[in-house]
Amino acid sequence: MLQIVALILGQLANNTYLIADSDSCEAAVIDPACDGHLIATEARQRCWQVGQIWITHAHFDHIGGVADLVRELEKPPMIALHPNDRLLWDTQGGVSLFGVTLPASPAPTIELAERTPLHLGRIPFETRHTPGHTPGHCVFYCAPDGVCFCGDLIFQNSVGRTDLPGGDWRALETSIRSQVFVLPDETRLLPGHGPETTVGHEKSENPFVQA
Ligand SMILES: [Zn+2]
Ligand SMILES: [Zn+2]
Secondary structure, three states: OOOEEEEEOOOOOOOEEEEEOOOOOOOEEEEEOOOOHHHHHHHOOOOOEOOOOOOEOOOOOHHHOHHHHHOOOOOOEEEEEEEHHHHHHHOHHHHHHHHHOOOOOOOOOEEEOOOEEEEOOOOOEEEEEOOOOOOEEEEEOOOOEEEEEOOOOOOOEEEOOOOOOOHHHHHHHHHHHHEEEEEEOOOOOEEEEEEEEEEHHHHHHHOOOOO
């Protein structure tokens, strides 16, 4: 069974998702925002083994905890990122734009692409490439559980900003329509910031992109 722990971390109140397959105790962390030690402690308390880190996009507020988290793990984890965000990753998530510093993160080990399959134990996830907020932004969709981890693509009644380097409003709109609004209405959307929502709610209520 898929278990999801949402941790709200950092100055931008990021949602870091610690997720696990309760049968195998295999775990993954989606967007370790910061406080890698705290994330690792949450996993250890549940006897979960974190073997994977999945990155929706490489803005600093989504990768700031990677280096610390990796140090806490017994084995080096798989780190998955779309190559179109690699430049952002290599410049610490554009952190210099915000006047903050961040330690360098270890290199990604998997290059995500459209439909790259990911697994947590026997639970399947599908990568969907959703550029617009950043060029390499991806969401992670678990069809059996009806959950989509959607980073900064879409929020409850809002959408990701497109005014940062690499942002593209038309691409964002297309990504939402073609990759999110096609999912079943009851699909839970777990965003990178703010409360969770559903596909159906956003199709009818989101003021930025109308279905
Ligand atoms: Zn972002
Ligand atoms: Zn963000």
